[in-house]
Amino acid sequence: MDASTDGQAPPRANPLRAALLACYGVVSHAARTALDVALPTLCVACREPVAGVGVCADCWTKLSFIERPYCPRLGTPFVYDPGTNMLSMEAIANPPAYQRARAAVRYDDVAKVLVHALKYQDRTDLAPAMGRWMARAGTELLDGADVLIPVPLHWRRGWSRRYNQSGALARIIAGQSGVPIVPDALRRIRPTRQQVGLSKNDRARNVQGAFKIATERTSRIQGRRVIVIDDVLTSGATVDACARVLLRAKAAQVDVLVFARVVDTMKAPI
Structure with missing residues (x-):
């Protein structure tokens, strides 16, 4: 599977292969073929060799x-079509601060591998395909939106990772949609624990008071329709905290666009 168009699998760059190609410069077709044989491209999910670049056919399915x-x-999928504008029980019982959320994929085993590779393994080459899928999933949000704002990392975590995965995805979406990105509008003013393993209530407490608006960016938010960009939506605590801060800064509306979201089928409408 190639990553050249929407709906296709993300690329898996082989670092050693890329280094060799850089050293040799422009190589002949025969030499390039030899490299493909010696250093085959691997599926990012299962590590099996694939033809070309991307996710293997089995993982793609x-x-x-x-x-x-x-x-x-x-944006949580229904098990059947309940009719136009029908809200889920969760949206009715516990509505979030943001107006709408959309995700490209369910946070299943393969999606988890992609997210972790981008987030923790310096696999920024995955961002273009993931961002394109997000732009496709968020078409109705991006139509009329004024600005994209990625969920920020605390500076300590940003220093250790060297880049913000949400920012990498936001840059791709900005390029696809034409909606400008303001990467430094939100700041994470205190370090927070990893949300993994925390209960829903603990997640909310963990990010309470963790974000603030950069004073010099207030004018980019007031009266604007904002889309918060993140990689994964689990309980929604992080993006909800961001949305509350943005709304207090007089954003006209806040939506959320993520690559993957956790879907609890037990909570789907019946």
């Missing part, structure tokens, strides 16, 4: 793209 019908507020 395991990616679960989120399509309609879904809750118009939370």
